[in-house]
Amino acid sequence: MGLDFRNANSLWAAVLLETWYRLGLRLAIISPGSRSTPLTVASAQHPGVEAIAILDERSAAFFALGNAKRTGQPVLLICTSGTAAANFYPAVIEASLSQVPLLVLSADRPPELRHCRAGQTIDQIKLYGHYPNWQAELATVDITSDRLCYLRQMAVQAWERSLCPQPGVVHLNVPLREPLAPLSDPDRLTQIAEFDTEAFFAAIAPPLLPQPSLPWPEAWQAERRGLIVAGLAHPLQPEAYCRAVAELAAGLGWPVLTDALSPLRHQAALNPYLVSTYDLILRNSKQAANLVPDWVIQIGELPTSKILRAWLQRFDPPRWLVATGAESLDPLQGRVIHLPVSVENLEPRSRIAQASSLYLAQWLAIATQARQLLDQELQALEQLNDSQVAALLPQVLPEATPLLIANSSPVRDVEYFWPLNSRRLQPFVNRGANGIDGTLSTALGLAHRSDRPTVLLTGDLALLHDTNGFLSARQLVGSLTIVLINNQGGGIFEWLAIAAFDPPFEEYFATPQAVDFRQLCATYGIDYHLIADEQQFRQLLAALPRQGVRLLEVRTERRREAQWRQDLFTRLAAALPAV
Numbered sequence: 096m097g098l099d100f101r102n103a104n105s106l107w108a109a110v111l112l113e114t115w116y117r118l119g120l121r122l123a124i125i126s127p128g129s130r131s132t133p134l135t136v137a138s139a140q141h142p143g144v145e146a147i148a149i150l151d152e153r154s155a156a157f158f159a160l161g162n163a164k165r166t167g168q169p170v171l172l173i174c175t176s177g178t179a180a181a182n183f184y185p186a187v188i189e190a191s192l193s194q195v196p197l198l199v200l201s202a203d204r205p206p207e208l209r210h211c212r213a214g215q216t217i218d219q220i221k222l223y224g225h226y227p228n229w230q231a232e233l234a235t236v237d238i239t240s241d242r243l244c245y246l247r248q249m250a251v252q253a254w255e256r257s258l259c260p261q262p263g264v265v266h267l268n269v270p271l272r273e274p275l276a277p278l279s280d281p282d283r284l285t286q287i288a289e290f291d292t293e294a295f296f297a298a299i300a301p302p303l304l305p306q307p308s309l310p311w312p313e314a315w316q317a318e319r320r321g322l323i324v325a326g327l328a329h330p331l332q333p334e335a336y337c338r339a340v341a342e343l344a345a346g347l348g349w350p351v352l353t354d355a356l357s358p359l360r361h362q363a364a365l366n367p368y369l370v371s372t373y374d375l376i377l378r379n380s381k382q383a384a385n386l387v388p389d390w391v392i393q394i395g396e397l398p399t400s401k402i403l404r405a406w407l408q409r410f411d412p413p414r415w416l417v418a419t420g421a422e423s424l425d426p427l428q429g430r431v432i433h434l435p436v437s438v439e440n441l442e443p444r445s446r447i448a449q450a451s452s453l454y455l456a457q458w459l460a461i462a463t464q465a466r467q468l469l470d471q472e473l474q475a476l477e478q479l480n481d482s483q484v485a486a487l488l489p490q491v492l493p494e495a496t497p498l499l500i501a502n503s504s505p506v507r508d509v510e511y512f513w514p515l516n517s518r519r520l521q522p523f524v525n526r527g528a529n530g531i532d533g534t535l536s537t538a539l540g541l542a543h544r545s546d547r548p549t550v551l552l553t554g555d556l557a558l559l560h561d562t563n564g565f566l567s568a569r570q571l572v573g574s575l576t577i578v579l580i581n582n583q584g585g586g587i588f589e590w591l592a593i594a595a596f597d598p599p600f601e602e603y604f605a606t607p608q609a610v611d612f613r614q615l616c617a618t619y620g621i622d623y624h625l626i627a628d629e630q631q632f633r634q635l636l637a638a639l640p641r642q643g644v645r646l647l648e649v650r651t652e653r654r655r656e657a658q659w660r661q662d663l664f665t666r667l668a669a670a671l672p673a674v
Contacts, residue, residue, distance in 0.1 A: 100287045102280035104271055107236045108137035110243060113292075114250035115198065116143050117299040119168055122543075124159040126152045128175020130215070131202035132275035135173060144171075147543075147570050149536075151563040152179050156186030157533025158567055160195055161540025164523055165497065167331045169196040169257045169265075170540075176203045177215035180222055185532040190264050191226040192527025193329075194420070196257040199227075199266040205235055206270065219268050228263035229256040235270050238286060247295070255302045261420040308440040311346075312415065312432075315392070320454040321349040322388040322412075324403070325357050326396040327526050330439075333358035333519070334365075339439045340394065341366035346443050350458035354398035355513035356500065356522050361489065363515040370458055371515050372465035374400040378668035382461060385674075388412050388454070393431075394438050396424050396526070399510050417441065457674045466514065468667045473512070479629055480651050481580050482660060486512040487629070488552065488578070489520060491636045497521040497545055499538040501553035502529050503587040505580065509552070531557040535564030539571055539644075548574035548639035555581040559608055565619040568644045576639055577646040582653035583607040589657035605653070612648050621646055 100106040111134070112120075123138040123146045125131075138146040149155035152174050159170040174180050180201035190197045204216045221230055233249060234242065249267070257265040274280075280287075315321070323344055330336035337359055344351050344366055351366060352373040353359040363369055370376075377383045383406055391414040397404055407414075408427045416433045418424050425431045434441075473483050485508035492498070498520055500506055506524060523541055525534070534557040542549035558579055568575075580586075584605035594600055601607070616623035622645035626632050635647055 100290065101277045102274060102287075103236050103238045103283055104133040104275065105136065105277045106238050106243075106287055106290065107246065108133040109141075110246050111200075111250050112137045112141045112144060113296055114247050114299060115169075115171065115254055116141060117296055118251065118254045118301050120144055120171055120198075120254075121168070122147070122159070122162055123171040123173060124149055124155045125173045126150065126155045126175070126179060128179055128202065129275060130176040130204065130271060131173050131200070133271060133277070134200055134202060134269065136277055138171065138173060147567070149567045149570070151566065152182035153185060153533060154536040154561065154563045154567060156183040156197075157189075157536035157561070157564070158540035158543070159197055160186045160190050160525075160533070161499070161537035162543055163190070163195050163197055163540075164193070164329060164537070165541050165545060167196070167262070169198045169254060171198045171200065173200045174202065175215070176201065176219065177217055180219055181217070184223060185528075185530065187223045187226055187264050187266070189525050189527045189530070189532070191228075193525065194262045196262040197264045198253060198257055199264060201266065201268050203232075203268050203270045205272045222268075223264065223266055226264060227266045228261075229253065230266040230268075232268040232270065236272065238283065243295070247299075251299065259302065306440060307436055308442055309434055309436045310442045312434070315347060315390070315415070317347050320389045321347055321392070322390070323349050323351040323392045323394065324397065324407075325351055325353045325359055325394040326398040327354060327356040327524065328358060328395050329523060330358065333521065334362065335439055337362040337365045339441065341368075342443060343392070343438065343441065344368040348452060348455050349392070350455050352398065352403065354400075355509035356399070356506070356524050356526065358521065360513060360515055361518055361520040361522070364517040368455060368459070369515055370462040371513065372462050372469065374402045374511055375465045375469065375664065375667055376461050376671065377402045377406045378664055379671045381673065382671060386457065391415070392417060393424070394418070397426070399506055461671060461674045464672055465667070468670060469512065470514075472663055472667070479626065479632060479649055480656050480659065481508050481582065481586065482512045482656070483629075484578065484580060484632070484649055485509045485552070486514060487632065488550075488636070489513055489516040489518055491633045492518065492520060492550060493548070493637070493639060495519045495521065495547055496639070497523060497541060497547060497549045499523045499534075499541055499549070499551045501534045501551070501557040502526070502531050503557065503585065504554050505552045507587070531560050533561050533564070534558065535561040535577070536567065538575055538577070539564055539567055542573045542575040543571055545573050548576065548641060550636070550639070551575060551577045553577065553579060554586060555579060555583065555608065555610075556585050556606065559610060562615070565621065568619060568621065571644060574640050574642055575644045576636070577644070578636075579612065579646055579648045580651060581612065581648050582651045582656065584653050586653045586656065589653055594657070612646065616646050624648070625650070
């Protein structure tokens with residue numbers, strides 16, 4: 096196992112690490128501290144587990160989240176006692192709501208040192224409320240045979256419950272007594288020496304996860320005016336997901352409204368029924384009324400668009416929700432029937448009526464017109480703005496590039512302006528809680544040991560909110576390019592009614608920050624480029640570096656962009672032809 100068991104604590108911690116290693120653990124993220132010493136040493140000395148030290152617990156947790164999001168495998172998080180574990184909380188919430196597997200180990204004082212003002216001690220029992228899939232406190236350390244078997248079983252259970260019935264967070268609180276360092280314990284040397292590693296771990300094997308399947312409901316009929324709506328998705332096998340949706344659309348002859356946060360927009364050659372310009376189309380009241388469907392199949396979460404959501408809520412067509420897990424994914428509180436299955440595990444019926452083409456043709460025709468109008472407007476711009484950056488990325492990024500999209504404005508920029516393409520780009524986003532917490536750290540975790548260079552699209556406030564993430568840039572094995580839209584403030588607030596009230600708008604909502612990003616990058620040793628024009632932007636993104644972090648800053652004008660976008664949507668929605 097690669098570890099010298101010198102005392103009971105070191106053996107206890109090593110049993111956890113070795114059990115998880117045999118189940119598939121490959122990465123442990125550690126924030127420094129004293130009480131967690133046995134856990135840290137076991138991770139650092141295990142030959143099969145990569146251990147990375149990250150100073151800031153919030154950054155560490157989001158780094159772990161980003162890596163687990165890409166791999167689909169649990170990442171281990173370790174911290175000391177006290178408020179250290181509380182700093183994991185934002186990432187725990189995001190992982191829980193996004194169904195990302197994390198194993199959280201919080202070291203703790205033993206029971207006799209609680210509730211007596213011992214240093215660095217808080218109540219860590221059920222620290223994360225109802226967010227974990229499972230949470231427990233381990234027994235205090237005892238290396239009798241029965242107690243070690245208990246520990247092994249708890250570790251196996253923790254791993255399985257981080258993955259099933261749906262991925263999420265498992266939190267184990269670990270009380271530890273002195274000595275914390277791997278000092279020899281003469282009274283236990285014989286007992287430790289008799290520990291039979293291979294016999295103890297022989298029965299451990301990765302769990303078999305259930306894969307339920309369901310047939311298409313009889314109510315799904317091709318002759319109906321039907322619509323498929325596909326929102327955020329992070330499938331581990333994007334092509335299989337896209338083919339499953341394409342098969343569904345082709346079998347029914349229904350158009351597919353797809354968010355840019357789904358792989359569908361990036362593998363468009365697999366599905367000729369895709370529509371990406373639905374937000375613009377539905378801003379035209381006549382089109383919105385003409386295109387109301389009889390039925391909707393909602394795959395996963397709804398797209399971000401408020402226009403689309405308001406349209407579905409207003410007309411309230413019956414919806415079938417295709418999603419694993421029992422959680423409601425219907426913020427509209429509409430007429431929904433839940434099919435608890437992934438779209439890949441839907442089984443087509445052997446006989447299905449010939450698809451009706453009229454409703455589909457209407458959607459595809461108006462979508463083509465809307466895309467042409469958008470492209471004309473974007474091509475006419477004389478300098479880069481937020482919208483054009485979003486539209487250019489799928490044109491210039493290398494195929495299959497992983498791309499993390501920050502919350503607030505960037506998420507909406509890509510939904511509005513990202514065209515259909517077949518470049519197999521891999522979109523990622525933290526839309527569980529929709530916060531800007533840990534944006535940079537998530538991107539670094541996503542990029543770590545990825546087989547392809549990774550890109551982050553972010554605004555200035557989201558990046559500044561997580562500048563401690565730059566502390567872990569030197570740990571990155573891989574490449575991250577940050578595309579920074581610097582409009583000096585929260586651009587998303589410009590779209591809200593409060594923008595007309597200044598003061599207090601600029602100081603309390605837009606909150607511009609006077610940070611020189613060139614100097615910030617110099618502080619952390621980050622390669623920096625100020626983008627002058629579209630040609631330079633294309634050149635720097637067409638070939639991504641294989642190692643390290645670099646930042647490309649695009650400076651835009653927040654208020655001008657907001658006004659331009661408002662005028663654009665009004666003009667283009669009115670210009671859409673009748674179909």
